[in-house]
Amino acid sequence: MESLSENELIFGEGDCSPSPFVSVMTRIASICLWFLVLFPFRVELLAQGFEIRIQPLLAEAPLQTGKTVFLPSLADSVRVDRWRCLLSGVTFLKAGRPMEGTRVDHWLLDVEDSASLTIPYAGGQQPDAVRFLFGVDSITSVSGAFGGPLDPAHGMYWTWQSGYIFLMMEGWSPASPGRKHEFHYHIGGFGGPFKAQREVTLTLPEDGILRFDLDHLLEPTILQAGAEIMSPGERAAAMADRIVQAWEPSE
Amino acid sequence: MIRRALAPLVLLALTLHCAPRIGRLTQIESPPGFPALAYDLYRNPLTPEGIALGRALFYDPLLSRDSSISCASCHSPFNAFAHTDHALSHGIGDSMGIRNAPTLANLAWQPVFMWDGAINHLDMQPLAPITHPGEMGETVKGVVGKLNSSPRYRELFRSAFGASEATGEYMLKALAQFQLALVSADAKYDRVQRGEARFTAQEEQGYSLFRRHCADCHAEPLFTDHSFAWNGLPVDPDLKDYGRQRMTGDRSDSLHFKVPTLRNLAFTYPYMHDGRFRKLGQALRHYVGGIPEGMAPDPRLPGRIDLDDRHLTDLTAFLMTLNDTSFVRDPTKQFPR
Numbered sequence: 079m080e081s082l083s084e085n086e087l088i089f090g091e092g093d094c095s096p097s098p099f100v101s102v103m104t105r106i107a108s109i110c111l112w113f114l115v116l117f118p119f120r121v122e123l124l125a126q127g128f129e130i131r132i133q134p135l136l137a138e139a140p141l142q143t144g145k146t147v148f149l150p151s152l153a154d155s156v157r158v159d160r161w162r163c164l165l166s167g168v169t170f171l172k173a174g175r176p177m178e179g180t181r182v183d184h185w186l187l188d189v190e191d192s193a194s195l196t197i198p199y200a201g202g203q204q205p206d207a208v209r210f211l212f213g214v215d216s217i218t219s220v221s222g223a224f225g226g227p228l229d230p231a232h233g234m235y236w237t238w239q240s241g242y243i244f245l246m247m248e249g250w251s252p253a254s255p256g257r258k259h260e261f262h263y264h265i266g267g268f269g270g271p272f273k274a275q276r277e278v279t280l281t282l283p284e285d286g287i288l289r290f291d292l293d294h295l296l297e298p299t300i301l302q303a304g305a306e307i308m309s310p311g312e313r314a315a316a317m318a319d320r321i322v323q324a325w326e327p328s329e
Numbered sequence: 330m331i332r333r334a335l336a337p338l339v340l341l342a343l344t345l346h347c348a349p350r351i352g353r354l355t356q357i358e359s360p361p362g363f364p365a366l367a368y369d370l371y372r373n374p375l376t377p378e379g380i381a382l383g384r385a386l387f388y389d390p391l392l393s394r395d396s397s398i399s400c401a402s403c404h405s406p407f408n409a410f411a412h413t414d415h416a417l418s419h420g421i422g423d424s425m426g427i428r429n430a431p432t433l434a435n436l437a438w439q440p441v442f443m444w445d446g447a448i449n450h451l452d453m454q455p456l457a458p459i460t461h462p463g464e465m466g467e468t469v470k471g472v473v474g475k476l477n478s479s480p481r482y483r484e485l486f487r488s489a490f491g492a493s494e495a496t497g498e499y500m501l502k503a504l505a506q507f508q509l510a511l512v513s514a515d516a517k518y519d520r521v522q523r524g525e526a527r528f529t530a531q532e533e534q535g536y537s538l539f540r541r542h543c544a545d546c547h548a549e550p551l552f553t554d555h556s557f558a559w560n561g562l563p564v565d566p567d568l569k570d571y572g573r574q575r576m577t578g579d580r581s582d583s584l585h586f587k588v589p590t591l592r593n594l595a596f597t598y599p600y601m602h603d604g605r606f607r608k609l610g611q612a613l614r615h616y617v618g619g620i621p622e623g624m625a626p627d628p629r630l631p632g633r634i635d636l637d638d639r640h641l642t643d644l645t646a647f648l649m650t651l652n653d654t655s656f657v658r659d660p661t662k663q664f665p666r
Contacts, residue, residue: 222452231497
């Protein structure tokens with residue numbers, strides 16, 4: 079008796095291998111079938127893999143806290159130690175219309191926490207624009223304690239007066255007239271003539287990276303006017319206008 | 330048949346076991362005549378567990394940097410949650426503040442907080458004393474960290490909010506719940522309003538004087554309308570505290586302070602935002618010819634209130650009917666044992 083082939087031993091098959099032509103066609107057909115089945119999921123995966131990242135920039139390079147750089151617009155060195163920003167009502171748009179189920183009520187960006195620089199996106203398609211309120215809306219500002227990004231433990235709430243700090247930027251520069259050449263800019267204000275909330279709408283680039291140019295906030299005229307903005311008012315409101323300009327899609 | 334019934338029963342049992350515990354809600358009994366609540370309970374419903382946690386936090390000096398000062402250090406229960414015998418309160422390291430700690434009674438009906446109205450919601454008020462370097466000198470993150478390293482607190486937060494850990498939000502909401510439960514509405518005045526007692530003739534006289542001369546700002550039944558006013562007190566030359574102007578930047582708010590309640594005056598001396606009057610008589614005499622010439626205080630204050638000593642005695646007798654002994658002696662609001 080002829081010994082069993084490996085095929086027979088393991089698969090219990092006789093010697094019934096198909097002709098090369100059939101096997102190749104079968105292989106092609108199975109690949110096509112898998113592709114057809116998985117195609118919709120692949121698109122989903124691609125879109126769900128779409129991330130919206132915020133990249134704060136200083137002197138045209140990604141911001142690194144604690145690192146001193148030369149800022150041409152300031153004609154001097156600067157070091158940023160802290161950059162945090164509160165956004166509300168982050169809405170993703172496609173063809174000008176909000177995409178359902180993608181709204182993020184509040185989000186805290188903190189350059190010292192890299193995970194926070196990615197805004198969660200739960201949509202099925204790629205958005206083409208994003209809209210948000212810089213800061214915290216007035217109703218939330220008078221409604222007491224909230225958790226998550228709005229938890230006062232994050233240090234983005236004034237303690238001696240009610241109101242969220244929308245943007246916190248602190249650092250050092252020889253150009254700063256402040257004590258020890260430091261500067262502290264806590265921008266906020268939810269009511270009255272010096273509201274600091276601003277609506278921002280940005281087209282989303284392909285790579286989903288929105289850049290925030292800190293250079294806009296560190297010009298000589300700003301620092302010379304004072305190293306501290308620690309309460310709502312005219313200077314904070316003027317800074318809020320600059321903050322709108324600082325947002326840009328990447329090129 | 331039993332077997333058929335068993336499956337849904339088991340399912341029901343499992344559901345009930347796993348479903349979030351529906352805590353008992355505590356109601357704030359709005360005393361008759363009190364206005365609508367200023368606090369939005371929907372966002373922070375009162376529960377016995379929430380109040381218990383707030384009470385634990387309120388009396389815990391852990392909230393201060395060197396564990397020496399608790400909320401109760403300046404808001405003592407025996408003094409209607411004010412700071413008796415201290416014109417200005419002191420914090421850690423004996424640092425002196427610039428204002429007198431007010432009573433914490435009936436905050437559920439109060440829309441703004443602090444003498445200058447800087448805080449717009451009860452939840453957020455503790456942030457000020459907790460972080461002020463001259464009061465408790467801590468950070469919110471620091472306090473939350475300390476709370477989370479205490480198994481006892483973690484259990485209290487779990488039972489109050491179903492939370493796996495303490496957060497700034499829950500700490501503030503618990504403190505708010507405890508303070509909301511501090512209701513003072515059982516003074517003799519209240520019992521008279523409910524028809525359970527009667528004023529003496531002297532108190533009745535005082536009451537009618539009160540209604541004529543004081544009630545515009547110190548409106549019943551809270552004995553404040555929560556407005557900001559300058560009552561003619563000249564600025565303290567050392568403290569230089571200009572009140573609400575600091576908050577609004579508006580010069581017309583200079584020397585404006587929040588109208589305080591007149592409840593529990595026997596327990597909350599000294600009086601005014603900087604405690605400059607140790608005795609009630611001094612405060613009353615300020616209004617009766619004590620306002621310096623040329624000052625133009627709140628328009629609700631007439632140039633001179635015409636009251637003689639007899640009238641002042643009657644008025645004082647009425648004001649004493651606003652003292653609520655049951656409030657200051659309530660053991661459920663005192664130091665937790």
